[in-house]
Amino acid sequence: MKKHFSAKAKWLIAIAVLLAVLVTVAAALNAARPGESLIQTMLTPFRSAASGLVRQAERYYDYIFKYESLEAENKALKDRIVEMEEDVRSADSLQRENERLHRLLGLMEEHEDYKPPVPAYIISWVDSSWKSAFTIAKGTNAGVHEGLVAITEYGQVVGLVTEAGPNWATVTTVLDSALGISATVASTGYNGVVEGALATGSQGLLRMNYLPTDSVLRNNDQVLTTGSTVYPRGLIIGYITDADFDQTGVAKYALLRPAAELDELEQVFIITEYDNQ
């Protein structure tokens, strides 16, 4: 064994440990950025090319295998639109529902205050099971910087830009437990904080905490952003699927299905500027 465990191998082990310590210290001092930025910038063209190929392959796959399911989905969506239109017609007697609908319809008006969002394709996903984040092919050169919100074309919240380089940026999604979004239940006005629910073992769902114990929550109630310096008001976060009392018993929580279908995302839109009035 000793014969194979040369001095050079021992040195390499020592170097690896030293490098790990250096990287950790540099990250703590925020000095690892140049190294990370360099590697991410170098990888971006390869990732863009690879994700382009994957998108093309997916299109062919969908065309061949998913035509029938898309047709069924289209029919279901049309039925849902009819149902929702009926709801709209019958909603005027309920003031709360009116407000919710007003918010829904007003979303587009609010968007008039936005500077046109920056469209960006997703080129890679973070490969950890404990994090939900992806890299987009737009960065500081296109006006994308940390702290900006990523949405879908329907005004659904996707996540927040947490890192940015010249031609890339990392978006941490709403499913990640690191994000906390101030939110309100559209139909009733209850306020709470929405976080990713991975920590509590509910994968693919969000958790809305700090709701009043007497709050009445219904399935499929829409949850929107309340508006802050980071998140514009009225963006759709998700729909309530379940609710219960939290461990302390002094507050309720609700589990939400994210509005944005993160698995199906190809492109996101970054809101670079908005009027927070």
Add this chain to the structure above:
Amino acid sequence: MLKHFHLTKNQWLGILKWSLYGLLTLLTLLLQTVVLSRTTQLRIKPTPLPVLIVCVCVREGPERGGIYAIVTALLWCFSGADYGNLSVAILPVGAILSAVLCRAVLTLRFLPTALCAFGVCLLNASIIFVFKLILPPTVALDNYWRILLPGVALSMAFLPIQYPLVKCISRIGVRDAL
């Protein structure tokens, strides 16, 4: 002046070999981050890169393989890996020890390599998981069985593809050297 840059056939073959390793590493990283990491519902994300690092280190030996492991672990860390700083130490140390173990006790065959790769992947993922248990935002303990172990097992599914490729690349230049 060009005379100084003259390379022997073996040196050219060495450059070809390490370029192919580099290409394989890049392809694995792209596969891992562009294709395999897309899923958000199951949350099980396989990471074939650590498996490749162990494979190359076992085939190339603790010295040359160790340098490759350090460089690749750094690349992975800077490409945005979660807790990549821990992997910078764990993966090269694990890969070097695997190479030594395979040469001294086991053999340079598929099964010993698979055993070592599984051990290193599990160790890397487990140490990161311990940090995830302690530091916020924390994760639930049962995720170890529900997400981590299936993830490591899925990562190992790439070994039957990676191992023959690494074996072929590692043979470049060997006959000429003999």
